Amino acid sequence: MSMVAIDLTDVSKTYDKLVVDRLSFRVAAGECFGLLGPNGAGKSTIARMVLGMTSPDAGKITVLGAPVPARARLARMRIGVVPQFDNLDAAFTVRENLLVFGRYFRMSRRQIDAVIPSLLEFARLENKADARVAELSGGMKRRLTLARALINDPHLLVMDEPTTGLDPQARHLIWDRLRSLLARGKTILLTTHFMEEAERLCDRLCVMEEGRKIAEGRPSELIDEQIGCDVVEVYGGNPHELGALIRPYAQRIEVSGETLFCYAPDPEQVLAQLRGRTGLRLLQRPPNLEDVFLRLTGREMED
Ligand SMILES: Nc1ncnc2c1ncn2[C@@H]1O[C@H](COP(=O)(O)OP(=O)(O)OP(=O)(O)O)[C@@H](O)[C@H]1O
Ligand SMILES: [Mg+2]
Numbered sequence: 001m002s003m004v005a006i007d008l009t010d011v012s013k014t015y016d017k018l019v020v021d022r023l024s025f026r027v028a029a030g031e032c033f034g035l036l037g038p039n040g041a042g043k044s045t046i047a048r049m050v051l052g053m054t055s056p057d058a059g060k061i062t063v064l065g066a067p068v069p070a071r072a073r074l075a076r077m078r079i080g081v082v083p084q085f086d087n088l089d090a091a092f093t094v095r096e097n098l099l100v101f102g103r104y105f106r107m108s109r110r111q112i113d114a115v116i117p118s119l120l121e122f123a124r125l126e127n128k129a130d131a132r133v134a135e136l137s138g139g140m141k142r143r144l145t146l147a148r149a150l151i152n153d154p155h156l157l158v159m160d161e162p163t164t165g166l167d168p169q170a171r172h173l174i175w176d177r178l179r180s181l182l183a184r185g186k187t188i189l190l191t192t193h194f195m196e197e198a199e200r201l202c203d204r205l206c207v208m209e210e211g212r213k214i215a216e217g218r219p220s221e222l223i224d225e226q227i228g229c230d231v232v233e234v235y236g237g238n239p240h241e242l243g244a245l246i247r248p249y250a251q252r253i254e255v256s257g258e259t260l261f262c263y264a265p266d267p268e269q270v271l272a273q274l275r276g277r278t279g280l281r282l283l284q285r286p287p288n289l290e291d292v293f294l295r296l297t298g299r300e301m302e303d
Contacts, residue, residue, distance in 0.1 A: 004027070008024055010058065047084075049061060078156060081149055090134040
């Protein structure tokens with residue numbers, strides 16, 4: 001039996017309205033578990049409840065063997081946190097921010113000084129150690145927040161949209177680093193709006209909408225179950241008119257803004273209808289997690 005790092009059972013939370021509705025999931029030690037869902041679905045609320053920063057109204061939470069929020073302080077000593085919004089001390093330097101954070105974990109000056117170089121390297125901020133945080137770019141601050149989360153060599157990382165605001169190169173670098181943390185046996189609870197990130201990093205996912213779980217499984221399983229065939233993306237024409245034309249060859253058609261998504265068991269038939277029309281951009285591709293997300297949560301803007 002594998003060790004359970006996070007156990008949520010029938011957890012509910014109400015603010016002005018119900019924002020988490022009898023949610024249950026388990027994250028095994030060593031696993032990367034993703035929370036996906038539209039804006040306002042309740043992902044950050046769950047992350048905060050796991051950390052004991054917000055109390056559930058009902059249900060039970062256990063993190064690294066400790067009941068939360070009752071023993072949250074104990075659990076927090078072995079957790080690294082990346083909040084959705086950076087909460088660095090802007091008046092302090094990069095190095096000072098790491099120092100203050102290390103102190104919070106009761107690390108000695110010597111212990112902290114020993115890990116700072118590798119954290120600066122992780123964040124690629126070697127040349128900014130003595131710059132004040134206020135002078136950093138948005139992405140640099142994000143990278144510092146990520147590095148800071150590792151200062152106590154945590155067993156579990158709770159990361160709320162860790163790569164939001166990072167340039168593509170930095171994002172790939174962080175993915176690489178997170179994979180090596182997973183290879184070393186760390187556990188990650190990750191929320192993200194980047195479907196590629198979820199697909200690459202997560203062993204399992206929970207897709208939420210309005211506080212409820214609407215799907216759970218491995219990324220590849222969800223893609224097979226929910227989509228299961230190739231996709232033809234059509235851009236540049238009237239999507240509704242084109243949709244009518246190719247409907248006989250489609251398993252399902254979705255229109256999102258100016259783009260038509262045609263889920264087709266035999267994409268050639270669809271492409272044959274559309275080739276020769278000028279001004280159309282056609283893309284045939286395998287299904288991905290974005291298709292799953294859009295199918296499960298609808299293509300319209302929430303809120
Ligand atoms: N402190 C609070 N007081 C009142 N309502 C709150 C509070 N925090 C969150 N909410 C509400 O709870 C719901 C879920 O918010 P939450 O931040 O968990 O969503 P999310 O899934 O993280 O969204 P996003 O993808 O935009 O970060 C929203 O309707 C939000 O308005
Ligand atoms: Mg959030």
